[in-house]
Amino acid sequence: MEKKRQHQLTRWLRQQRLYARPWTTISTLLGLLSALLIIAQAWLLATLMHHLISEQQPRAQWLTSMFLLLLCFAARALLSWLREQAGYRAGEQIRRTLRKQVLDRLQQLGPAWVQEKPVGSWASLLLEQTEEMQDYYARYLPQMTLAVLIPGLILLVIFPVNWAAGLILLATAPLIPLFMALVGMGAADANRRNFLALARLSGDFLDRLRGLDTLRLFHRGAAETRSIAAASEDFRQRTMEVLRLAFLSSAVLEFFASISIAIVAVYFGFTYLGELNFGHYGTSVTLFAGFLALILAPEFFQPLRDLGTFYHAKAQAVGAADALHSFLSSRQEAVITEGKQALPLNQPLRIDASGLMIIAPNGTVLAGPLDFSLPPGQRVALVGQSGAGKSSLINVLLGFLPYQGSLRINGFELRDLQRHDWHRLLAWVGQNPHLPALTVRDNILNGQQVSAARLQEVLALAGVDEFISRLPLGLESETGDRAAGLSVGQAQRIAVARALLKPCQLLLLDEPGASLDARSEQHVMRALLTASHQQTTLLVTHQLNELAQWDEIWVMRDGRIIQQGSWQQLTSQAGPFAQLLTHRQGEIA
Template identity: 50%
Template structure:
């Protein structure tokens, strides 16, 4: 990984530490107190041994020392527990904050952005990558402070006792962070590649899992199993690479810490044998001095070793931060200005587009420039072949895609309207019904619940009746508590679409935005949904994308799109009477319908 990129990601990670609250500072405080209490224990042990072995004092003379040593041991245990708890809470608060930020950002960017990656990749970001930030804030950041603070305190205590021992500690201390940096140089890059492999594997596996029945139908199971095996092997290799880095780092740090302590032990050993005579301040080196310094020596290097041990947490967090930072700092398209215009939407909604050009998230032009208008209470249909830009136009109107030109709602530019206020006026119904795990009651009342309103059961039943699905719900033993499972399991597409329609009707919208609402339905379900929509839209405006040309008689006007441009517009009768794209589409639709009728009749024979 480029050093400038790594530095930028590290800086971004440190900026997020405010989400940890006071728990991060508590963890550092408990760590410092643990270090100080350990120095006190070292002093007590060295004093006791000096008195008993060298000064030949009775053990009873050190009763208070023994009690104090016991109290300090218990106190250190309490401090260690408190430090672990506060560290965990710091990381937990950060994870909650980060997941909320990710979900809020995805909601702001909208479905057009989310569809740019497989669902498994987003799951990897929200779950695994956020989870891997835990140790960076819970362990690595506090340890950086402790690695500088505790050795400094020990040096301040040791130098007045023996300057040679202090010099050895000071000279050997840089060896550990230096080799930690050398060993860990490739760790961040290895983790970043590991997360990339995990995201690809998650996305690939989830997509194949959703299409499992289709794969079996076309006998592609063995081929996809090999593809998953290949992706899994890539992830295994990258994971082992990360583990090699972690183990190598720990081994190197342990080696140099042991070597440094050995140098210190050799110095004191030769001093006691009389071969070395320096480092003291006039008097010879006592047993107390040697024991005290040697007991503190492992604790002098321990914070540095712990920082090295937790260095892989930094590398892991940097690998995870790359995609998180890119997502959270992604500009929100058409975001309302701070001084956004507001409107109370008391009357009907009017939409006017002038030289409108719609773009994808990566800047590719999808639609335009086009101009059209939707009058108050008007029902406008948009037709065209696949890829003509119909859905992209609706996404721009919903605020999910960037645009240039003018797109005004009641005379106010759309990107100056607060999105929540604008979307409260809309009811959207797409090709695939979007229902959530829960009951029928919860799904129908979802929009109102988000606005802090409560729908009574009678109101919910009235909405289900309008959507022609009440009979089915009441036939179930649980009624409105009928559970809707993942992927709407247990419901047909038509039933799910009608429940989604009931939810849309609950909004009492002023503008219906419909994207092929009957595309996946059988004829009976299509008639039920279309009939419910016709009744519901009598007093509202409507903008509908459809391939069903036979339903256009009920629309006030029709826009015909081709290659991102509006090539025709007018009433159904006007467009059917002139040569052009619409008449060609009618001819193709009639031929397709005739072919289906003929195939069905031959099948019946």
């Protein structure tokens, strides 16, 4: 990673500190109080040793100092515990804030943009890479301040007692941060490469896991196993590289700290032997001065040692911030903007489009220009070949894709409406059922309160009652991850029941029977046909033989609506719909 990029990420990380400033400030203050107790503890201990060895005072004269020393030990333990708590709260606050920023950004970009990357990469961004921020804010940032303040306080105590010892500590202290920075540059780059490898491994593994049956069907199991093994080995090597740099950093710190403490000890040893006679202020070097300097010398380097220990947290945070910063600061060519206009409720819903151009997340045009009107209560079937733009029209009506031109809902531009208000008026059933709640009942009710009779009516209409009795706990049965405990047909029937139960003014159906067997498809389509009479409905389908019961049929080709009319009108004249119908009948024959 370039130095310029590292500096940019470091500045961004420090800017995020604003969200946890109270906790980081408390952690720093507690660390400073603990340092003052360390100095007091060293002073008391040196005084005790001087009284016992040099002056040989009786026990009664130093009991007070011993009691104060024990009190310092207890107070330091309490402050250390409180500092750990404050640091954890700081990291927790930052992690929550970053996750909220990522989720808000994903919501702004919409599902169409999210689907461009594997689920594993988003999981890595939200979990592993965000988690790596914890120690940076909980430990490293407060320790940076303490690494300057605590050695300064210790020098203020040592210099009046013995200037030579203070000068030795002052001269050797800069070596530690210098070598720590040199090692840290390599560690940050290694962490960035490690996170990239982890994101690839997570995404590839999850995608292969979800397509396991397909891989087995085409005898690709062995090849994919070798591919995962190669990616895992690459991740292992990068992880070991990060650990090697972390251990190297610790070794460098310990080496220079030990050298400095040894020089201080040698100076006092030769001074007591009479070989050296400097460092004092006109009087001989006392035992108190020697003990105080030697006790505080390790404590002088301890904040720098701790900073070095936590320096890998900075390297990890910088490596993780690379992807987070790039995602949060990226500017997409087409971004969904959410308006502030409140849509009046309990009014018949009318949709009018004029010059509507549907835009992909990368800025390319998916469909358009489109001009249509969808009056309240009308039931429209949208047909066309794959890639004609049918699903894009559904997604823009859901608010998941940006657009140009005009798309008005009761006279208000869709982009100006509050998304929450608009989604309250919608019910949607797609090709792949999504059951995010824990149990079957929760997925159907979706937070609503309905009577048992109404629930039973919907279960029968959607065909859920045919299989619900065979589940272990009935409606209380858990659906499992991605509805793994249900067949596709069963999951789709539950999704249909959820849509039927929701009071709405616009029902959007995007090929709801595409992945179902014949029996499940009949149940689903029969239920949706019955429900279509209760509100405005737009159905995307490839099944042309059951469209006679719909009010109007729209035919799409190359992103445009090229034909509109009823079943009788479109089948009685030559045109795109008649060609589709002839082609489909030829495929069946």
